[in-house]
Amino acid sequence: MVATHAPVLSTRALNRATLERQLLLSRSAVSAKEAVGGLVGLQAQNTRPPYFQLFARLEGFDPADLSALMESREVVRIVTLRSTIHTHTAEDALTLRPLVQQARDRELNMFRRGLTGVDLDRLATLARELVEERPRTMKELRESLLPHWPDADPRALAVAARCRLPLVQVTPRGQWGRSGQVALTTAEHWLDRPSEQVASPDDTVLRYLGAFGPASVMDMQRWAGLTRMREVFERLRPRLTTFRDEGGTELFDLPDAPRPDPATPAPPRFLPEFDNVLLGHADRTRVIPPEFKGRNGVGNQSYGTVLVDGFLAALWRLDETADEATVTVQALGTLTPAARDEITQEAVEMLTVMSTATAYDVRFATFIDFGG
Numbered sequence: 001m002v003a004t005h006a007p008v009l010s011t012r013a014l015n016r017a018t019l020e021r022q023l024l025l026s027r028s029a030v031s032a033k034e035a036v037g038g039l040v041g042l043q044a045q046n047t048r049p050p051y052f053q054l055f056a057r058l059e060g061f062d063p064a065d066l067s068a069l070m071e072s073r074e075v076v077r078i079v080t081l082r083s084t085i086h087t088h089t090a091e092d093a094l095t096l097r098p099l100v101q102q103a104r105d106r107e108l109n110m111f112r113r114g115l116t117g118v119d120l121d122r123l124a125t126l127a128r129e130l131v132e133e134r135p136r137t138m139k140e141l142r143e144s145l146l147p148h149w150p151d152a153d154p155r156a157l158a159v160a161a162r163c164r165l166p167l168v169q170v171t172p173r174g175q176w177g178r179s180g181q182v183a184l185t186t187a188e189h190w191l192d193r194p195s196e197q198v199a200s201p202d203d204t205v206l207r208y209l210g211a212f213g214p215a216s217v218m219d220m221q222r223w224a225g226l227t228r229m230r231e232v233f234e235r236l237r238p239r240l241t242t243f244r245d246e247g248g249t250e251l252f253d254l255p256d257a258p259r260p261d262p263a264t265p266a267p268p269r270f271l272p273e274f275d276n277v278l279l280g281h282a283d284r285t286r287v288i289p290p291e292f293k294g295r296n297g298v299g300n301q302s303y304g305t306v307l308v309d310g311f312l313a314a315l316w317r318l319d320e321t322a323d324e325a326t327v328t329v330q331a332l333g334t335l336t337p338a339a340r341d342e343i344t345q346e347a348v349e350m351l352t353v354m355s356t357a358t359a360y361d362v363r364f365a366t367f368i369d370f371g372g
Contacts, residue, residue, distance in 0.1 A: 008247075014261075015266075015286045016259075018287065021213065023039075023057035033075065036054075036088065040208060041080065043085075043276045044086050047174045050087045053275055055353055056269045060354060061353065074090055079167070084274075094187055098195070099199040107159055108164070113156075114155070117153070124160075126145060135184055137156045138162070138182065143323070165186055170190060203226070205236060206313060209252060214252065215253070219283065236252075292313075292332050294316070295332055317368050323358055324358035327350070335364075
């Protein structure tokens with residue numbers, strides 16, 4: 001039950017608290033690895049967004065920093081939170097992945113009709129042997145498993161392997177400036193260490209609040225793709241402080257976590273598709289104004305977004321040739337001349353780091369075609 005005496009935090013106060021913890025209120029001097037761990041992973045449905053996420057958050061970020069961490073296997077690409085691909089530290093890959101197994105089981109249930117008669121334990125054993133012999137694509141997994149269960153749905157067999165095992169995408173997939181198809185092996189094999197103890201739900205809640213708080217139980221559940229976390233919050237209640245949002249929802253937070261003055265300036269930031277700051281809450285009004293709800297993507301497609309004064313204000317797209325890089329910005333509302341100037345400056349700074357082109361252009365358009 002929400003305590004009626006709990007202080008109320010305005011939407012703007014929640015915005016500034018979240019931006020501060022997401023390293024978006026001012027760029028941080030922490031290392032790329034520290035940022036990946038502190039943010040509890042970077043959404044990585046596509047290969048380039050983690051790099052743009054870190055550029056928006058870190059001082060002096062060089063894409064080679066994250067790429068080197070992938071090469072040295074200090075960070076990996078693995079399906080975890082919300083059953084989506086994230087870039088995690090090696091430690092989190094080994095501990096968070098088993099924590100969210102219930103979500104992977106729910107995904108597997110969607111394919112149960114194609115798995116009639118399949119011994120899932122045996123499938124997991126066979127799949128582990130295959131991917132630890134050498135990294136395999138999903139196609140190779142399907143083709144190798146199908147002879148054991150010829151009446152099963154081939155796609156379901158590969159999905160079952162992915163759901164039952166902690167599979168990481170091996171490099172060069174995900175490295176900056178390189179390409180590679182998705183090839184999978186187990187986290188234990190790739191990282192050359194055994195599975196570690198499953199991440200504690202209590203510790204994970206505390207880490208979530210440190211990166212996304214103040215937040216509700218539903219917020220955390222939506223971020224993680226987990227259910228029935230209320231009892232964890234209740235167990236932690238003596239260690240937490242509570243607030244209410246303007247709608248009366250109870251919010252939990254770490255007592256000493258930063259909650260900046262709502263008037264603190266927030267510079268423009270270019271965020272790539274699937275940035276967790278836009279996905280880390282059930283109630284996303286702290287970053288997405290109600291009038292722009294649903295404007296940052298369609299279906300499973302997410303767009304690049306621009307934060308102005310801390311809130312979603314525009315969409316963006318990057319087009320590159322060998323010689324020129326062009327950022328096109330589509331305002332969702334009205335941008336002041338000062339905001340347009342600040343956006344342009346931020347775009348140019350981004351391009352000087354994130355593009356090898358020798359010429360840059362920043363354009364404002366009334367419509368961006370994201371279908372290409």
